[in-house]
Each structure stands twice: as C-alpha cells, then as structure tokens.
Amino acid sequence: MPAEDRIAELEHRLAVVEDVLAIRNLQHAYGYYLDKCLYDEVVDLFDEDGEVVFIGGVYKGKKGAARLYAGRFRTNFADGKNGPSHGRLLDHPILQDIVHVSEDRSTAQARFRVLMQAGTHYSVATEKTPVRQWFEGGLYENTYVRADGVWKIKRLFYRAFWHGTLEHGWAYTPPDYVPNASVTYPEDPYGPDELLKDPPRLWPDTTTLPFHYRHPVTGRDVS
Numbered sequence: 359m360p361a362e363d364r365i366a367e368l369e370h371r372l373a374v375v376e377d378v379l380a381i382r383n384l385q386h387a388y389g390y391y392l393d394k395c396l397y398d399e400v401v402d403l404f405d406e407d408g409e410v411v412f413i414g415g416v417y418k419g420k421k422g423a424a425r426l427y428a429g430r431f432r433t434n435f436a437d438g439k440n441g442p443s444h445g446r447l448l449d450h451p452i453l454q455d456i457v458h459v460s461e462d463r464s465t466a467q468a469r470f471r472v473l474m475q476a477g478t479h480y481s482v483a484t485e486k487t488p489v490r491q492w493f494e495g496g497l498y499e500n501t502y503v504r505a506d507g508v509w510k511i512k513r514l515f516y517r518a519f520w521h522g523t524l525e526h527g528w529a530y531t532p533p534d535y536v537p538n539a540s541v542t543y544p545e546d547p548y549g550p551d552e553l554l555k556d557p558p559r560l561w562p563d564t565t566t567l568p569f570h571y572r573h574p575v576t577g578r579d580v581s
Contacts, residue, residue: 374459381466407512412426415539497516
C-alpha cells in the first residue's frame with residue numbers, strides 16, 4: 359500500500375476512535391444532566407430532527423423531546439424548575455457501552471445499559487409526591503448524527519426492563535407496573551406524538567431489545 363494511502367487509512371481510523379469517544383461522552387453527559395434534572399441541557403443534546411422513544415411513545419423533534427424532559431419530567435421530578443430539587447434522588451449511571459460509527463462517519467449506533475436509583479425523601483414528601491424509593495434497569499439503543507463536526511442524539515430509544523421498590527425488589531413488581539403511553543399530544547399536553555404499535559413491556563416479560571450489531575465473532579445477526 360502506498361504511504362499516502364496508509365496515512366489516509368490511519369487518519370480515518372483515528373477519526374473513528376475520536377468519534378466513538380465523543381459519542382460516549384455525549385451519552386454519559388446525558389446521564390449526568392438527567393441525574394440533576396437539567397432538562398434544558400438534555401434537550402440541547404438532540405438533533406433538531408431527533409426523537410425519543412419512551413414507555414411506548416415516540417416524541418418527535420426537539421419540541422417533542424422538550425415536551426418529555428422539560429415538560430413531563432420537570433413537572434414530576436423537579437417541581438417545575440430546571441435543576442435538582444431537595445430530597446429528590448435520580449442517579450442515572452450509564453455503562454456497558456457498545457458503539458459503532460458508520461464508514462462515512464456521518465451516523466453512529468450505540469447500546470448502553472442504565473441502572474437507576476431514585477426516590478423521594480420523607481422530609482419533602484407530599485400527597486402528590488409520597489415517599490418512594492426504587493431501582494430501575496434498562497437499555498438504550500440509540501442513533502447519533504454528526505453535523506458540522508458535532509455529534510448529537512438522533513434517536514434515543516430507552517427500553518426500561520425492570521422496576522423494583524427497595525422494600526420488595528423486582529421479584530414482586532406487578533406486570534405492567536409502569537404502563538405504556540396510551541394518549542398522544544395534544545390530548546395529553548406532555549404526551550408523545552405517536553404510539554408504538556407493539557411496545558415492549560416490563561419484567562417479568564423478557565423480550566430482547568434488538569441489537570444494532572452482528573455477533574463480533576460469527577458475524578451472524580442475533581435476534
């Protein structure tokens with residue numbers, strides 16, 4: 359291989375490594391902002407034409423993302439303000455990253471796991487927001503886009519797999535403990551733009567969230 363071709367190949371490989379690191383940083387930044395109810399900052403991570411898939415609903419565009427994060431989540435978890443609320447816990451660690459960048463470096467796909475701890479402290483509990491403490495586990499299967507050299511979230515698919523209270527754990531969580539979305543916007547002012555036709559369900563259902571990648575050794579599609 360001519361030296362100039364070898365240099366071009368190495369430059370491309372290095373650029374892809376830098377893309378992978380940028381996407382990991384982007385997704386982990388999402389987790390840190392979500393921890394602290396910084397929902398405006400979360401929305402700014404999305405592409406203008408991005409979308410969010412969450413509990414059976416699809417929120418389209420940045421406006422849809424804002425409706426979910428700066429609307430529903432901010433109202434439920436941050437008392438209507440952008441930022442943490444005293445007595446509210448929303449730890450959102452993200453791990454087990456698998457990231458693949460397209461050959462032309464314009465898009466990427468990634469899978470992440472999240473293990474969440476959340477709750478409301480007794481000192482701030484009210485009738486509307488009673489004392490709660492729970493664990494939650496789920497996966498992200500996301501798509502990203504690079505525009506003007508900056509990676510953004512194009513499609514965020516969060517699949518919650520299980521919930522469990524601290525008192526009883528996940529083994530005693532009733533089926534469909536967190537129901538999927540059933541009402542769209544604008545009937546629900548914080549609702550999704552559309553509903554998934556076959557939304558995933560929580561544990562004890564164990565349906566696999568499809569992998570965006572093939573088996574790294576056999577090359578076969580795992581479904």
